[in-house]
Amino acid sequence: MSLPAELMPAVLDALPDPLFILSASGRYLAVYGGSDPGYYHDGRSLVGQYISDVMPADKASQVLDQIQRSLEENRLLKVEYPLAATEVKGLESADGPAEMLWFEGHIQPLAEPVDGERAVVWVARNITPRRELEEQLRLASVIDPLTRLFNRRKLLEVLAERFAAHRRYDEACAVVMIDVDHFKQVNDRYGHSVGDEALLAVSNIGRGMLRENDLLARFGGEEFVLVLPQTDLEHARQVAERFRRAVIEHLSMHYPDIPPVTVSLGVAAMREEDVSHEGALNRADEALYEAKRRGRNRVV
Numbered sequence: 001m002s003l004p005a006e007l008m009p010a011v012l013d014a015l016p017d018p019l020f021i022l023s024a025s026g027r028y029l030a031v032y033g034g035s036d037p038g039y040y041h042d043g044r045s046l047v048g049q050y051i052s053d054v055m056p057a058d059k060a061s062q063v064l065d066q067i068q069r070s071l072e073e074n075r076l077l078k079v080e081y082p083l084a085a086t087e088v089k090g091l092e093s094a095d096g097p098a099e100m101l102w103f104e105g106h107i108q109p110l111a112e113p114v115d116g117e118r119a120v121v122w123v124a125r126n127i128t129p130r131r132e133l134e135e136q137l138r139l140a141s142v143i144d145p146l147t148r149l150f151n152r153r154k155l156l157e158v159l160a161e162r163f164a165a166h167r168r169y170d171e172a173c174a175v176v177m178i179d180v181d182h183f184k185q186v187n188d189r190y191g192h193s194v195g196d197e198a199l200l201a202v203s204n205i206g207r208g209m210l211r212e213n214d215l216l217a218r219f220g221g222e223e224f225v226l227v228l229p230q231t232d233l234e235h236a237r238q239v240a241e242r243f244r245r246a247v248i249e250h251l252s253m254h255y256p257d258i259p260p261v262t263v264s265l266g267v268a269a270m271r272e273e274d275v276s277h278e279g280a281l282n283r284a285d286e287a288l289y290e291a292k293r294r295g296r297n298r299v300v
């Protein structure tokens with residue numbers, strides 16, 4: 001069976017997601033559905049207006065481009081875009097979510113022209129919860145859960161970018177590898193959760209010393225890496241030395257039953273002959289090893 005034609009307006013109004021009929025020149029010809037204010041604003045007031053009159057210029061031009069593309073290619077086009085009701089004149093005071101929302105637009109050309117002009121059907125689905133979840137997952141994939149520092153994966157990404165800048169613009173970049181000395185004793189004597197607190201304290205000491213472009217990452221276990229862009233070896237050595245002293249000042253005396261908690265640090269700079277970011281990272285690692293070998297609690 002098919003629905004009686006007179007039911008179609010009610011069906012259109014009951015569409016869960018808003019459906020816009022938009023002309024090639026960007027006029028709202030009709031708006032249906034999307035009536036739940038928990039997800040959408042009532043867009044019917046837009047009918048008759050032009051996108052370029054109600055949206056900021058950059059967003060309006062994007063929407064017009066997408067309508068054009070769908071019409072030219074004569075196919076369904078899917079796009080994702082952020083939009084807040086406050087950015088659309090006429091919707092500011094309507095009921096609906098106040099925050100910036102993410103939409104998935106499905107754009108399908110209409111077979112017949114409307115008022116002599118080609119037009120598309122644009123269905124806009126609110127996908128904000130999915131985008132937020134994706135963002136959380138993206139962050140979780142690059143953030144260490146204990147210290148909230150970037151993890152090794154993100155560190156290697158950033159180092160590779162820095163190496164590219166070093167190659168292209170001869171930009172200096174130093175790497176400091178940091179390892180907590182005899183950390184096993186903290187765990188063994190005080191337990192793993194006190195060990196965790198100590199690692200957090202080390203990361204907070206590092207965080208407090210960062211400049212805007214610096215990056216501190218947890219490399220793994222009780223090892224951290226500091227990336228210092230536009231910094232030569234001597235300045236990086238000074239930063240590392242400040243780090244070492246700050247750990248002695250703020251942390252080492254917290255654990256009276258074991259020798260003072262200290263850190264060993266290895267410093268290296270990117271060099272012209274390096275073929276990748278691994279050059280400086282390996283040299284910092286070797287320097288750290290040498291610091292351990294020479295008795296720990298030192299910068300090499």
Ligand SMILES: Nc1nc2c(ncn2[C@@H]2O[C@H](COP(=O)(O)OP(=O)(O)OP(=O)(O)O)[C@@H](O)[C@H]2O)c(=O)[nH]1
Binds near residue numbers: 179182194195292296
């Ligand atoms: N509490 C806690 N301990 C960790 C974590 N990750 C690694 N460790 C511990 O860190 C310790 C590292 O021990 P080792 O590699 O022997 O090094 P160390 O005792 O610091 O000695 P040196 O590096 O040689 O000065 C091990 O006991 C690990 O279990 C963590 O996330 N939390």
